[in-house]
Amino acid sequence: MPDNQWHVFLDTNVLISGLASRKGASAAILDLGEAEEIRIAISKHVLIEADRVFLAKFPHLIDRFRVFIKNLAPLLLEDPKSQDVRDANKIIEIGDAPILAAVKFQKVDYLVTLNTKHFQTVQVRSYISTPIVTPGEFLNAFQKYWKHAE
Numbered sequence: 001m002p003d004n005q006w007h008v009f010l011d012t013n014v015l016i017s018g019l020a021s022r023k024g025a026s027a028a029i030l031d032l033g034e035a036e037e038i039r040i041a042i043s044k045h046v047l048i049e050a051d052r053v054f055l056a057k058f059p060h061l062i063d064r065f066r067v068f069i070k071n072l073a074p075l076l077l078e079d080p081k082s083q084d085v086r087d088a089n090k091i092i093e094i095g096d097a098p099i100l101a102a103v104k105f106q107k108v109d110y111l112v113t114l115n116t117k118h119f120q121t122v123q124v125r126s127y128i129s130t131p132i133v134t135p136g137e138f139l140n141a142f143q144k145y146w147k148h149a150e
Contacts, residue, residue, distance in 0.1 A: 006142070007075060008033075009041045009103050011113035012049045014135055019065055020058060025135030029112060032142070033072055041075040043102040077106050091123040104128045112138045 018026035033040035054062045080101035089097040096118050103111045111132045
């Protein structure tokens, strides 16, 4: 994989959206990961949460999800320490705190989420330096970067 490859942390909702519908920006990001144009990063928390959601809401897609993860071999980040999650919970809901804390203490280039309500706040943006973007915003940034790189 190239040294200049972006490490892109995906929120659970992007993984689910990208696999539930093969169209759209979330699916395009998964395609970029499969093509090794970007390095997809997830935490153990995201992996477990996604597996639970697929089992509960999309049982017909659970095998597809598991095969995708196995073949993709994403950068699997350690879950943050409990104290780091508690600190993150001071500025974001508890369900999102493990993701915010994971991104804060790992070296990733982007956090991609569909949860703009919780992640696109001034408090969250000041808590981490990593850009927080929607899948569409990420694809725009990726396209601009490669246009300038050519």
